Structure formats: structure tokens, C-alpha cells
Amino acid sequence: MADIVRPADVWADRDVPAETLLHHAEPEWEFRELVYGAGGSWDVVTPRLHIASHLDPLRQRLGPARAAFRTVAPSAAISAPGDHLAGAWEGAGRGQHVTVSPGFVAAAFERDMGAETVLKRHFAYQREPDTADTIIQHLLNCLSVDLLAGNPSGSVFLQTIVLAIVHHALRVPSTSVAVAPQPGGLSQRQLRIAMDLINEQLLGRPSLAEMAAALNVSTSYFCRAFRSSTGMSPHQxxxxxxxxxxxxxxxxxxxxxxxxxxxxxxxxxxxxxxxxxxxxxxxxxxxxxxxxx
Incomplete structure (x- = not known):
């Protein structure tokens, strides 16, 4: 079911090749679990929303070569599309990365993704790890565990986890995310359309974005309204x-x-x-x- 690639691979953003332990790609988002080499540098412009988690302590510097190296605890980082990132690291370690297209964000939260909407954060370079690090690390690990098992939970589960990760990466006004669906959730017509789409795609990989688009609502609203109407999530x-x-x-x-x-x-x-x-x-x-x- 999942498009999983396990052979050694390189991540071209780094001057020292990183081994790819796990790779899963969907049209609107991508997940990678990597092992970094013993040291190297990066100088990239991020094309998508990029959420990453380092699983092991690393020595890292951010910015120009004159910057000092610091020991960085396992933590998470978030970058917006178009961000210029440069730095270096010392010591081998593992990391998990999700990159998400602006289109996925627009469909999920009914808004364009600009630099001002992203809750940018560096790894714990000059700060202590916090609750946001822990949440992002747990969500990324959920993707890893499910994909390593062959994606037994199905595509809707993966999409739901990615939605949760993106939610923690964005500065989303309460009016666009926290508003509950109207009493009763979806209308009977909307619910029938959604259920018909699920049944049509049951043998493949049902798409939350396609279901939401068919009802002309955001993906996040659809998930909440579907649960309100049925007592279960789309995945369930x-x-x-x-x-x-x-x-x-x-x-x-x-x-x-x-x-x-x-x-x-x-x-x-x-x-x-x-x-x-x-x-x-x-x-x-x-x-x-x-x-x-």
C-alpha cells in the first residue's frame, strides 16, 4: 500500500550524503527518515513547508562558518517555503523530515501559506527543548512506525497525522481551525457524498483532500464534521x-x-x-x- 523505499539513498541538500532509512512520497507531502554522516554542512532554500526532528544529540552551528558549534538536544525545527538555511553539524545522528506543499496547506486550512503564517523554529541550538518539540517528535515517529510496518493503518491515517503535524507548524487563527462544525456536522447529502467517495476508493488509498474538495470545505473541517456526524474519524x-x-x-x-x-x-x-x-x-x-x- 505504501510507496516505501529502503535502499541507501542520498539527500542532495547536504554536502555529506545521508543514508535514507525510510522514504514515503505522496503528491502533496513527503516523509524521510535519515542517518546523517559524521559531519558536514548545508546551504539550501526550502521549496516547501519543512518540519524536521533530530532523534540524537548533535553538535551544530547555524549561519556562517564563524558561528560557534553548540550541542543540540533532540528537538524539532520548522521552516517556511523560501527560507534560506545554512549551517553545519558534527557527529552522526538520525532525523525525520516531512515536507508539505502549499496546496496541501491551502486545502487543509483554507488559507495560503506564507512566511508570516509559519511558526518557524530552529533546533534547540540556543533554547531548551519544549512541549512543541515533543509533540512534533511523537507525530513524526507515528509516521515512521506505521510506514516501517508497511502502512497497516492505511493512507487516511497517514494524512491525518500529517494534518496534525502541519497544524503545529502554522500560526492558524482560532477562527479557521478551532471553530467546531455546526451541530449535526455534515448534512445528509454531504455525508452521503463522503461515504460514496470512501466506498469508491476503498480498495485504493482514500484521499481526505478529495473528499473535502467534493464538499467544498477544508480538510480539517471535513475531519471534524465527519466525526460529529458519525461518531468516528474518516480513518475509523x-x-x-x-x-x-x-x-x-x-x-x-x-x-x-x-x-x-x-x-x-x-x-x-x-x-x-x-x-x-x-x-x-x-x-x-x-x-x-x-x-x-
């Missing part, structure tokens, strides 16, 4: 529908469990089994010859 609804489809096929067809998994949008039999155990408390095989209750 996708899982529910896949489980229901798979159970129906198990009970009514002669398809093997591996074939059922593929037909219901799961990556493989093992992913379907894990999802069934979590959702229904029993494996798919239980339903092969059991009457529906």
Missing part, C-alpha cells in the same frame, strides 16, 4: 467498511482469506487478521463457517 470509518466487506466475502464466497484481504483493500492476509482481532476480537477464519449473528 474506512477500517469499519473494509472489515464489513471482508467479513461478508468470507461468509458468502469461496475466496481464500488472502484473496478476501486483497478484495477488501487490505495489504495482505496478516494485516486483515490484525485488523479483525482489533475490531472484532477474533480472526477472519472464525467467520468462514460461522453464521452471521
Amino acid at each position: 470509518y474506512v477500517i469499519q467498511q473494509r472489515v464489513a466487506l471482508a467479513r461478508s466475502l468470507i461468509e458468502t464466497s469461496t475466496l481464500s482469506l488472502s484473496e478476501v484481504a486483497q478484495a477488501a483493500g487490505f495489504k495482505d492476509h496478516s494485516q486483515m487478521t490484525a485488523t479483525f482481532r482489533k475490531a472484532l476480537g477474533m480472526p477472519p477464519s472464525h467467520f468462514r463457517h460461522s453464521p452471521r449473528r
Whole structure:
């Protein structure tokens, strides 16, 4: 399901090649987990919103070569599109990076992304790590864990995590994010459109942005309104529908469990089994010859 690349790769922004441990690319955003070389420098202009987390302490300097190196604790950094970043580091370490297009931000929060809307921050170079560092680190690690497992949670889960990361990277007025959906959430017509789109894309990778665009609302509003209307997130609804489809096929067809998994949008039999155990408390095989209750 996930477009994952694990062979050694280089990240061209650095003068010392970085090994790519994990890479996942969507049209509007990209995730990389890297191992940096023992030392090097960077001098880049960021084309997208860039959120990064260093997982290990590093010695780092920011700016010109005359700047002093300082020991930097594991922490997060946020850069806006067009930012010029220069510096150097000493010591090997790991990092996780998400880059997000302006289009993703516009669809998610119904606003253009400019330098003034980004909550820029450097790594803990001349500051102590704080709560924002911890939150961003945990969210980036959620992406890493899910992708390393083969993305068992599906594309909607990844999109939801990226939305949360972007929310913590932007200076978003309360009127555009914190406003709750109207009582009742989506209208019946909107809910039907959303559910039809999910069912049409059930075997692939449902897109939150496409669903929101079909209703002419922002992605963040859509997620909140969908939960208000259904009592579950879009991701939970996708899982529910896949489980229901798979159970129906198990009970009514002669398809093997591996074939059922593929037909219901799961990556493989093992992913379907894990999802069934979590959702229904029993494996798919239980339903092969059991009457529906």
C-alpha cells in the first residue's frame, strides 16, 4: 500500500550524503527518515513547508562558518517555503523530515501559506527543548512506525497525522481551525457524498483532500464534521467498511482469506487478521463457517 523505499539513498541538500532509512512520497507531502554522516554542512532554500526532528544529540552551528558549534538536544525545527538555511553539524545522528506543499496547506486550512503564517523554529541550538518539540517528535515517529510496518493503518491515517503535524507548524487563527462544525456536522447529502467517495476508493488509498474538495470545505473541517456526524474519524470509518466487506466475502464466497484481504483493500492476509482481532476480537477464519449473528 505504501510507496516505501529502503535502499541507501542520498539527500542532495547536504554536502555529506545521508543514508535514507525510510522514504514515503505522496503528491502533496513527503516523509524521510535519515542517518546523517559524521559531519558536514548545508546551504539550501526550502521549496516547501519543512518540519524536521533530530532523534540524537548533535553538535551544530547555524549561519556562517564563524558561528560557534553548540550541542543540540533532540528537538524539532520548522521552516517556511523560501527560507534560506545554512549551517553545519558534527557527529552522526538520525532525523525525520516531512515536507508539505502549499496546496496541501491551502486545502487543509483554507488559507495560503506564507512566511508570516509559519511558526518557524530552529533546533534547540540556543533554547531548551519544549512541549512543541515533543509533540512534533511523537507525530513524526507515528509516521515512521506505521510506514516501517508497511502502512497497516492505511493512507487516511497517514494524512491525518500529517494534518496534525502541519497544524503545529502554522500560526492558524482560532477562527479557521478551532471553530467546531455546526451541530449535526455534515448534512445528509454531504455525508452521503463522503461515504460514496470512501466506498469508491476503498480498495485504493482514500484521499481526505478529495473528499473535502467534493464538499467544498477544508480538510480539517471535513475531519471534524465527519466525526460529529458519525461518531468516528474518516480513518475509523474506512477500517469499519473494509472489515464489513471482508467479513461478508468470507461468509458468502469461496475466496481464500488472502484473496478476501486483497478484495477488501487490505495489504495482505496478516494485516486483515490484525485488523479483525482489533475490531472484532477474533480472526477472519472464525467467520468462514460461522453464521452471521
